[in-house]
Amino acid sequence: MFRYIAGRLLESIVVLLVVSFAVYGLIGLMPGDPIDLMVQGDPNLTPEDAKRLKALYGLDQPIIDRYLAWLGNAAQGDFGYSRNHGQPVLDVIGSRIGNTIFLLGISLILSLAIAIPIGIYAALRPYSPLDYAINMFCFAGISIPPFWLALLLIILFSVTLGWLPAGGMATVGASGLLDRLEHAVLPVAALTIASVGSFTRFMRASMIQTLRQDYIRTARAKGVSTTRMVTHHALQNALIPLVTVIALSFGTLFSGALITETMFSWLGMGKMIYDAILGNDYNLALVGLMIATVLTLAGNFLADIGYVWLDPRVTIASRADKR
Amino acid sequence: MADKPIRNFFRYWMCALALVCGLAIAPPAFAAKDTLVIGISQFPRNFNPNIESMLAKSYVLAMARRQITIYDPNWKLICLLCTELPTYKNGRAKNEKTADGKDGIAVTYSLLPQAVWGDGTPITVKDVLFTWQAGRHKQSGFGNSELFERITSIDVIDDKTFTLHVNKRTCDFAGISGLELLPAHIEEANFAEPVEYRKRSAYETDTTNPGLWYGPYRIAEVVSGSHIVLERNPKWWGQKPAFKRIIVKAIENTAALTANLLSGDIDYIAGELGMTVDQALAFEKRAKDKFDFEYKSGLIYEHIDVNLDNPVLADIRMRRALLHAIDRNAINQQLFAGHQPVAHGQTNPLDTVYNPDTPKYAYDPKQAKALLDAAGWSVIKQGIRHNAKGERLQLELMTTAGNKSRELVQQVIQSQLKQVGIDLRLRNEPARVFFGDTVSQRKFPDMVMYAWVSAPQNIPRTTLYSTQVPTPENNWSGQNYPGYRNPVMDKVLDDVETVCEDAPQKKLWHDMQRLYAEDLPALPLYFRANPFIMPKWLKGVTPTGHQFTSPNWVETWTAE
Numbered sequence: 106m107f108r109y110i111a112g113r114l115l116e117s118i119v120v121l122l123v124v125s126f127a128v129y130g131l132i133g134l135m136p137g138d139p140i141d142l143m144v145q146g147d148p149n150l151t152p153e154d155a156k157r158l159k160a161l162y163g164l165d166q167p168i169i170d171r172y173l174a175w176l177g178n179a180a181q182g183d184f185g186y187s188r189n190h191g192q193p194v195l196d197v198i199g200s201r202i203g204n205t206i207f208l209l210g211i212s213l214i215l216s217l218a219i220a221i222p223i224g225i226y227a228a229l230r231p232y233s234p235l236d237y238a239i240n241m242f243c244f245a246g247i248s249i250p251p252f253w254l255a256l257l258l259i260i261l262f263s264v265t266l267g268w269l270p271a272g273g274m275a276t277v278g279a280s281g282l283l284d285r286l287e288h289a290v291l292p293v294a295a296l297t298i299a300s301v302g303s304f305t306r307f308m309r310a311s312m313i314q315t316l317r318q319d320y321i322r323t324a325r326a327k328g329v330s331t332t333r334m335v336t337h338h339a340l341q342n343a344l345i346p347l348v349t350v351i352a353l354s355f356g357t358l359f360s361g362a363l364i365t366e367t368m369f370s371w372l373g374m375g376k377m378i379y380d381a382i383l384g385n386d387y388n389l390a391l392v393g394l395m396i397a398t399v400l401t402l403a404g405n406f407l408a409d410i411g412y413v414w415l416d417p418r419v420t421i422a423s424r425a426d427k428r
Numbered sequence: 429m430a431d432k433p434i435r436n437f438f439r440y441w442m443c444a445l446a447l448v449c450g451l452a453i454a455p456p457a458f459a460a461k462d463t464l465v466i467g468i469s470q471f472p473r474n475f476n477p478n479i480e481s482m483l484a485k486s487y488v489l490a491m492a493r494r495q496i497t498i499y500d501p502n503w504k505l506i507c508l509l510c511t512e513l514p515t516y517k518n519g520r521a522k523n524e525k526t527a528d529g530k531d532g533i534a535v536t537y538s539l540l541p542q543a544v545w546g547d548g549t550p551i552t553v554k555d556v557l558f559t560w561q562a563g564r565h566k567q568s569g570f571g572n573s574e575l576f577e578r579i580t581s582i583d584v585i586d587d588k589t590f591t592l593h594v595n596k597r598t599c600d601f602a603g604i605s606g607l608e609l610l611p612a613h614i615e616e617a618n619f620a621e622p623v624e625y626r627k628r629s630a631y632e633t634d635t636t637n638p639g640l641w642y643g644p645y646r647i648a649e650v651v652s653g654s655h656i657v658l659e660r661n662p663k664w665w666g667q668k669p670a671f672k673r674i675i676v677k678a679i680e681n682t683a684a685l686t687a688n689l690l691s692g693d694i695d696y697i698a699g700e701l702g703m704t705v706d707q708a709l710a711f712e713k714r715a716k717d718k719f720d721f722e723y724k725s726g727l728i729y730e731h732i733d734v735n736l737d738n739p740v741l742a743d744i745r746m747r748r749a750l751l752h753a754i755d756r757n758a759i760n761q762q763l764f765a766g767h768q769p770v771a772h773g774q775t776n777p778l779d780t781v782y783n784p785d786t787p788k789y790a791y792d793p794k795q796a797k798a799l800l801d802a803a804g805w806s807v808i809k810q811g812i813r814h815n816a817k818g819e820r821l822q823l824e825l826m827t828t829a830g831n832k833s834r835e836l837v838q839q840v841i842q843s844q845l846k847q848v849g850i851d852l853r854l855r856n857e858p859a860r861v862f863f864g865d866t867v868s869q870r871k872f873p874d875m876v877m878y879a880w881v882s883a884p885q886n887i888p889r890t891t892l893y894s895t896q897v898p899t900p901e902n903n904w905s906g907q908n909y910p911g912y913r914n915p916v917m918d919k920v921l922d923d924v925e926t927v928c929e930d931a932p933q934k935k936l937w938h939d940m941q942r943l944y945a946e947d948l949p950a951l952p953l954y955f956r957a958n959p960f961i962m963p964k965w966l967k968g969v970t971p972t973g974h975q976f977t978s979p980n981w982v983e984t985w986t987a988e
Contacts, residue, residue: 135860135861135864136860136861136863136864136865137860137863137864137865137868141863141864141868142864143480143481143571147480147481147482147571147572149481149571149572149574149606149883150481150571150572151572151574151890152902152903152905152906153573153574154571154572154573154574155905156903156905157566157573158569158571161566161567161569161623186627188473189473190473190652190653191473191474191475191626191627191632192632192652197652200652252681252683255684256683256684256687259684259687259688259691260687260690263687263688263690263691263693264687264690264691267691267692270691270693271684271687271688271691271693272679272684272687272688272693273654273655273677273693274654277649277655277657277675278657367680367681367684368681368683368684369684370654370677370678370679370680370684372651372652372653372654376653377653383860384473
C-alpha cells in the first residue's frame with residue numbers, strides 16, 4: 106500500500122512538472138505578450154514605453170529563464186502576482202475555487218441524484234416507451250449547447266417569469282444563504298441538465314450489462330425481489346464504470362465550467378483560467394491549471410480506492426501491479 | 429420488472445427534488461431608484477489610473493476621479509480640476525528655452541480651491557509633484573511616460589498653483605489629462621520601493637480607501653470580476669449626484685447582458701463598453717418600447733490597411749479603384765441602419781480640425797473599372813481581371829475571426845469587388861494572432877481590416893510617419909503597418925505639432941487629411957458607433973464619442 110501511494114506521488118510530481126513547463130511554454134508561444142496587448146489598447150503608449158515595461162515585467166528575458174525563475178519562486182511558496190487581477194495569484198484563486206466547488210459540486214451531486222435512479226429505471230425497462238423517452242431527454246441534454254441552454258433558462262426564469270436573478274453570485278449588499286442559493290439555481294440547473302444525460306446513459310448501459318450476468322439470473326431464480334436484486338446485487342457492479350467517469354470529471358469540478366460561468370457571471374475557476382490564458386497572465390493560468398491537474402490526479406487515485414470498495418475482487422496491490 | 433418499493437422510492441425521490449428546487453426559487457430583489465445598475469462587458473484589471481490604460485477602468489474611474497483637463501461632449505478641451513486652461517493670452521503659457529537651448533514652454537495651472545480627496549485632505553501641488561516624480565521613475569510601472577519625461581521641472585507657486593516646464597513646445601500644451609493625480613498622503617509610503625509600487629499601490633490593496641477618490645462618487649466595494657459599488661462622495665465639491673449608489677456589473681457575454689437588462693438585473697448598458705451596433709439593432713427591434721437607444725459615432729476608425737510593399741497595391745490607381753468599388757454608404761445603411769457614418773479619412777468630422785474639403789471617393793464602379801484598366805488589369809477572364817502577363821487580380825483581406833460585424837462587412841466588400849473584376853479572398857485569424865503577429869509584424873500580403881482608437885486632435889505620427897514602419901531592425905516598433913513613406917507627410921506631421929498659430933495650424937491639419945486621402949495608405953470605411961441602451965427614466969447621459977467617457981458628467985444623470 107505504502108509503495109503504491111509513494112509511486113503515485115512521484116508520478117504526480119513528474120506530471121506536474123511536465124504540465125507546468127508545457128503550459129508556460131504554450132502560453133509563451135502565443136503571439137504577443139501582455140505589453141503588446143497593452144499597446145494595442147492604448148494609442149498613447151510609445152515603443153520606448155513598451156520596451157521599458159517589458160524590462161520591468163521581465164518579458165525581455167527568454168521564456169526558459171522566466172519559467173525557471175517562476176519555478177524557483179513557486180518552490181518557495183511564491184506563486185507570483187496576477188496581472189489580470191492586480192492581486193497575488195493565491196488570493197485570486199482562493200476567492201474563486203470555493204465558488205467553483207460550490208457550483209460544480211452541487212450540480213454533480215444533483216446530476217448523480219437524477220442520473221442513477223433514472224438510469225436504473227430505464228435499464229429495468231429497456232426499449233420500453235419510458236426508456237425511449239428517457240433516452241431522448243438524455244440526448245437532448247448532451248446535445249444542447251451550454252450557452253443556448255443558459256440563455257433559455259435566463260429568458261424563461263428571469264426575463265419571462267421573473268422568478269430568479271439572471272446572473273451574478275449574490276444581490277449586491279445582500280448576504281443571506283437564500284439569496285446565494287437563488288443565484289445558484291440557474292447555473293446549477295444548466296450544468297446539471299448538461300451532465301445528467303451522459304451520466305444516465307452510462308448508468309443505464311452499465312446496469313443493463315450487469316443485469317445480464319449469471320449471478321443476477323441465479324438470484325432471480327432464487328426468487329430475490331427486484332428491489333433487493335438491484336440494491337444488493339447489481340448496483341455496486343453497475344456503478345464501477347460510472348466511478349471512472351466521475352473520476353475523470355473531478356478535474357473539471359475544480360477547473361470550472363467556462364461557458365456556464367460566463368453566461369451567469371459566476372466567479373469561478375473556468376472563466377478565470379480562460380481569461381488568464383488569453384491575457385497572458387502566466388502565473389495565474391499556470392497555477393489554475395496545475396490545481397486542476399492535481400485534482401484530476403487525486404480524482405483518479407480516489408477512483409482506484411472506489412473500485413476496491415465497490416468490487417472486493419480488486420485490491421490496491423492488483424491495481425499497482427496493473428500499472 | 430420494477431416492484432412497489434422501487435416505484436415508491438422514485439415517487440419520494442421526485443418529491444424531494446421538486447422541494448429542493450422550489451425552496452430555492454423566490455421572487456428576486458429589485459434595485460431601488462436611488463441605485464443605478466450599469467452593465468459593462470469588461471472588468472478593470474486594476475484601479476491605479478496611471479498603470480495600464482483600459483476602457484473599463486476609465487469608465488469606472490470617471491465617476492470617482494476628475495482629470496485636470498479633458499475634452500467635453502462637444503470635443504472642446506475644458507478644465508475639470510483646474511480653474512482655467514493656460515493660453516498665451518491669459519499669460520499661463522509662456523515660451524521659453526530649455527537648458528540645452530531647445531524651444532520649451534512653461535504652463536501654469538491652478539487646481540480648484542475647493543478640491544479635496546475623499547478623506548477631506550486638500551488636493552494640492554504636493555500631489556502633482558508626487559505624481560510627476562512617480563511617473564518619471566523608470567520602474568514605477570506607469571504606462572505612458574512621455575508626458576512625465578517632457579516635464580523637466582515644476583515650480584510651486586502656492587498650494588494650488590504650479591508651473592510645468594516642458595522641454596518640447598507643442599500646440600497641445602494646454603491638455604494634461606495624462607497627469608492623473610495620485611494622493612501623496614497615501615501613496616508616497618507605497619512608492620518607497622518603486623519596482624513594487626504597482627503591487628503595493630493602495631489602489632490595488634485598499635481600493636475602498638476614501639482618500640483615493642475625489643469624484644462625485646467613491647468606490648465602496650469591489651468584487652473582482654463581478655461588480656463595483658460606487659457611493660456618493662460626501663466630500664465632493666460639485667453638484668450633488670442624483671443616485672445614492674451606482675453599481676457597475678461586468679457581464680462579458682452580450683446575450684447575457686441583454687437578458688440581464690430585460691430581467692431588470694441591470695438598468696442600463698453602457699455604450700462605451702456594451703454591445704456592437706448590429707447586436708443593438710437586433711435588440712432594438714424587440715425592446716424599443718422599453719428602452720431609449722442612442723447611437724454615438726466617434727473616434728473608433730474602421731479601415732483597411734493596404735500593404736504598400738505589394739507592387740499591385742503600391743499603384744495608387746489600384747487603391748483608388750478599390751475605394752470607388754466599395755459602396756460604404758450601402759454598408760452603413762444595410763448593416764448598421766445608418767448609425768456608423770462613412771469615413772473619408774482618419775479625422776472624424778466632429779473633430780475641430782476636420783477638413784470638409786478632403787477628397788472623397790464616392791461609390792463609382794465605372795470609375796473603379798477605368799482605374800483598373802489604366803493600371804493594366806484590363807483582360808477579363810471568367811469575370812476576373814488579369815494583366816498583360818496573365819496574372820489574376822486576386823487579393824486577400826484579413827480581419828479578426830469571430831467579429832461578426834467585420835466578417836459581414838468583409839463579405840459585402842468581397843461581393844462588391846467581384847462586380848469590378850477583383851477576386852477577393854477572405855482569411856481571418858483570432859484577434860490575438862491577427863494583432864500580435866500578422867499586423868504588428870506586417871505579415872499580411874495584401875490588406876487587413878481593423879480599427880484605430882484615437883483622441884480629438886490626435887496627431888497620427890505613429891501610424892503615418894515614415895520612421896514608424898515596423899521592421900526587424902527596429903524590433904517591430906511603430907504602427908505604420910501599411911509601410912507608408914512620404915517626406916511631405918513627415919514634414920506636415922512635424923510642423924502640426926509645433927506651429928500653433930490658428931491659421932497655419934489649421935492649414936497643416938487640412939494638408940494632412942488631404943495627403944491621406946490622396947495617397948490612401950489605408951482605405952477608410954466608417955467610424956464605429958457606440959449604442960447606449962438606457963431605461964426611459966434615465967436622463968442626462970451624454971455620449972461623447974471620444975476617450976473621455978460619459979460618466980465624467982455622472983452628476984448630471986437623473987431618474988425621472
